[in-house]
Amino acid sequence: MSDAENPSEFEPVQVFPETEEMDLRPGADNCYKCTTCDTACPVAEVDDGFPGPKFQGPEQWRLKRKEDEAVDDSIMSCSNCMRCDDACPSSVPLSQMHNTARGEYVDEQMDKLSREYLRNRILANYNTLAMLGSKVPRLTNAVMGNSLVQTVNEKLLGITGEREFPEFAEQTFREWWEERGGPQVRSEEKRVAYFHGCYSNYNTPEVGKAMVRVFESFGYEVVVPKQRCSGTPMFANGMLDDAKRAAGINAENFKGLIPEGYDIVASCTSCSMSLRQEYPELFDIDGIEDVSNHTYEAVEYLRIHEDLRGAVADATVSDQSFAYHAPCHARNQGLDRQAVELFRELDGVTIEDVGDSCSGISGTYGWKEEKYETSMAIGEEMFDHMHHAEGDVGMTECPTCSMQMNHGTGYEIKHPLQLLEEAIV
Incomplete structure (x- = not known):
């Protein structure tokens, strides 16, 4: 059999040049401007001023190839949902381009004394704040849940006062x-x-x-x-x-x-x-x-690795109904249907997928004062589907999606692992 006849034999293609500095501009050449990524972008859908993933990725890199252009500040309006990666028929490394461009913009163009930079740095390093706050969880919860503190956070830091700060557990x-x-x-x-x-x-x-x-x-x-x-x-x-x-x-x-x-x-x-x-x-x-x-x-x-479906099919739990939302980052990994498929086999459970829309919060994105309304507009379709679902308990694998689901509907939110524990442990 010749190499041409054997599909397992192929010559690897060098997409990026072999340099110490990662340069994504050659990857932009795979983009043929079909705009599929733009139609999949939840931010572009609700914000007419956002130019979309095609501009943020391939177009910016093409401009930078021709001349030393600065990164457009609209890159900070990208929510990093990564839906554009899934949508692109040409496998353009869109989110990689966005992350790289965003890093370059912050390093070279953002004022390090600005409120936006300080706020973003605080939100980006949640682990540090959580480590400190969890030392005295009751006090931290009381302080961060105070409406006056929330107002001050919004005025001074630009962290929206519309959301309730997540409580720290008594024991980590x-x-x-x-x-x-x-x-x-x-x-x-x-x-x-x-x-x-x-x-x-x-x-x-x-x-x-x-x-x-x-x-x-x-x-x-x-x-x-x-x-x-x-x-x-x-x-x-x-x-x-x-x-x-x-x-x-x-x-x-x-x-x-x-x-x-x-x-x-x-x-x-x-x-x-x-x-x-x-x-x-x-x-x-x-x-x-x-x-x-x-x-x-x-x-x-x-x-x-296990017969999880069989274990769930043999189990029974008390009657309960769930409105399930698949996070964008679950979709990116091909996991958007697994919870629905799994728990449909569980006796006592009704579970309904509330659609393929983005929740809108996208981690820290929906915590920013200037992005709050955008995040809620993106999440409106999910909220509506949840309200029309049979269940009044939400389910998702993403902690910030769970915040948005609770914020928009008032529903209690569970993780699939919690239901799995109830069923088989």
Whole structure:
């Protein structure tokens, strides 16, 4: 059989030149201006002033190839939902272009003494604030929930006062983990390292606990390495130096576990997206490819390696109905249907997909005073579908999507792992 007849034999194409500096401009040549990315962009749909992903990515890089053009400030209105990546029929690295351009804009053009920069840096480094706030959770919750404090935050920092600040848990996930004495199951064959992220640690430790108990019920040894923020809010705010430091620490703490048989699982789809895609796209760090190749979303991992569908089909829970929203970063990983497909098999549960619209909050995006109305306009379709769904409890894998769902409907929001724990543990 000739090479032409054998589809497994091919010559790799060098898309980017072999230089030490990543240059995305050649990738722009794959764009043939079909505007599919623009029609998929939730920001462009509600904001006529936003030029859209095609301009933010390929067009800017083409301009920069011809002459030394500055990055357009509209790059800061991109929400980093990454829907454009899925929409592009030519596999143009749009979100990689956006992240790179946003980092360049922040480094070279943004006033470091401006309110916007200070606010964005605070939001991007939520882990630092959460670490401090969780030391005295009751006091922090009382202070941050005060309407006067919220008004001051809006006036001084530009953090919207329309949203309720998420409460810190009385006990963080890591405190619980240490109190229980670490892994309760030992195994040479079934091993996972849990990337819990910031929110499951400080705000919703019940999600992390559910993850551990579910995996242990299937015989997995679970370890929880020291870790930093995944970097998702840093990418979205153009703080690439901060993101690279966090990525370096995470890669160092997780890569050594891979040769010992551990895979990496995350309960937040933005965290798994960050480790899987954004790390290797943006950073040349030792071990980053191994971390990327061995990272999974938690339910996804069990669906691959266990008869999860069978376990759920054999289970019964009390009657309950859910309105499920698939986060954009779940869609980007091909996971947008997994919770609906899985829990339709669970006796006692009714679950309804509330459509493919973006929730609108996009991490820190919807927390910015000037972006709040845009975020709510994007989320309006989801809110409407939730109100018309049979269930009055929401479900999603993304912590900030859960904030938006609760904010727009008043519904209690659960993570799929919590229902899975109820069903099989």
